[in-house]
Amino acid sequence: MPEAAFDAAAKAYDQNFTYSKIGRAQRALVWKQLEQDLDQQQTKSILEINCGTGEDALQLHNLGYQVTATDISPEMVAVSKHKVDSEVDFKVLGFSELRNAFSPQSFDLIFSNFAGLNCVSADELAKLSEDFYALLKPNGVFIGVYLGKYCWIERLYFSMKGSRYKAKRRQSKSLANIDGVGEQLTFCYSVAELKTIFREFAFKRSRPIGFFIPPSYFETSIGKRMWLMTILGLLERCVGWMSWFSDSADHVYVKFEKA
Numbered sequence: 001m002p003e004a005a006f007d008a009a010a011k012a013y014d015q016n017f018t019y020s021k022i023g024r025a026q027r028a029l030v031w032k033q034l035e036q037d038l039d040q041q042q043t044k045s046i047l048e049i050n051c052g053t054g055e056d057a058l059q060l061h062n063l064g065y066q067v068t069a070t071d072i073s074p075e076m077v078a079v080s081k082h083k084v085d086s087e088v089d090f091k092v093l094g095f096s097e098l099r100n101a102f103s104p105q106s107f108d109l110i111f112s113n114f115a116g117l118n119c120v121s122a123d124e125l126a127k128l129s130e131d132f133y134a135l136l137k138p139n140g141v142f143i144g145v146y147l148g149k150y151c152w153i154e155r156l157y158f159s160m161k162g163s164r165y166k167a168k169r170r171q172s173k174s175l176a177n178i179d180g181v182g183e184q185l186t187f188c189y190s191v192a193e194l195k196t197i198f199r200e201f202a203f204k205r206s207r208p209i210g211f212f213i214p215p216s217y218f219e220t221s222i223g224k225r226m227w228l229m230t231i232l233g234l235l236e237r238c239v240g241w242m243s244w245f246s247d248s249a250d251h252v253y254v255k256f257e258k259a
C-alpha cells in the first residue's frame with residue numbers, strides 16, 4: 001500500500017526533501033523545463049497527480065492555472081491543504097481511480113513530479129497511460145518526472161562502497177526506503193521503455209534532472225556545502241539541455257503529447 005509509507009513520511013517530507021538544498025535545486029531544474037512547456041494561451045486546466053505536499057500545485061496556481069491536485073496519501077493531501085490556502089482543488093485519489101473520478105472532464109496538462117510514476121509496475125503504467133489519454137484534451141500534454149534507471153552518481157557511490165545490490169537497484173524492482181519511516185516497491189524506466197509504454201502518445205522530449213546535482217540522500221555530505229552545490233549547479237546547466245544524459249540522471253523529465 002503506497003499510501004502507508006507516504007502517510008508516515010508526510011509531516012517531515014518538506015523538511016527532508018522540499019526545503020532541502022538538493023530538493024530545492026532539483027525542483028528548480030524541473031521548473032526550468034516546465035516553464036518552456038507551459039503555454040499560458042493553451043494550458044488552462046492542469047491535473048497534477050502524486051502531488052505530495054502541494055509545492056508544485058501552489059506554484060502553478062500562483063501562475064494563474066486552474067489546478068486539480070491528487071495523491072493517494074491522505075496525509076500528504078492534508079499537508080497540501082494546510083499549506084495552500086487557495087482555490088486549488090485537492091483530492092485523495094490513487095492513480096487507478098483518476099479516470100472514474102474525472103471522466104468526462106478533460107485537462108490540458110497532466111503533471112507528475114518526483115517519482116510517483118516509479119511507484120507502479122510497467123503493466124499499471126500502461127493502463128495509466130490509457131487513462132491519461134482519455135483524460136487529456138486533444139493535443140493535451142503529459143509531463144512526468146521520475147527516477148532515472150541508470151543514475152551514474154548512485155551507481156558509482158554504491159559501487160565504491162562495495163554494495164553491488166544498491167548500485168544496481170534501479171535496474172530491477174526494489175524496495176525504496178521512504179525517509180526512514182516506510183518502504184515502497186519501486187520500478188525504474190529508461191526513456192526508451194517509457195516511449196513504448198506511452199506508445200499512443202507522441203514523444204516530445206526528455207531532459208536530465210540531477211545529472212550532477214545528486215540524489216537527496218547526499219544532503220548532509222554535499223547539499224550543505226554551498227560552494228560544491230554552486231559548482232554542481234553550473235555543471236548541471238551545461239548538460240541540462242542534452243536529452244542523451246537523461247537515463248543517467250537522478251530524475252528524468254519527459255514530455256508526451258496526445259497525438
Ligand SMILES: C[S@@+](CC[C@H](N)C(=O)[O-])C[C@H]1O[C@@H](n2cnc3c(N)ncnc32)[C@H](O)[C@@H]1O
Pocket residue numbers: 002003006007018049050051052053054055056070071072073076093094095096112113114115116119120
Ligand atoms: C516522492 S513523492 C513526490 C511528491 C510531489 N510530487 C513532489 O514533487 O514533491 C511521491 C508521491 O507519490 C504518491 N503516490 C505513490 N503511489 C501513488 C499512487 N498509486 N497513486 C497516487 N499517488 C501515489 C505518494 O503518496 C507521494 O506523495
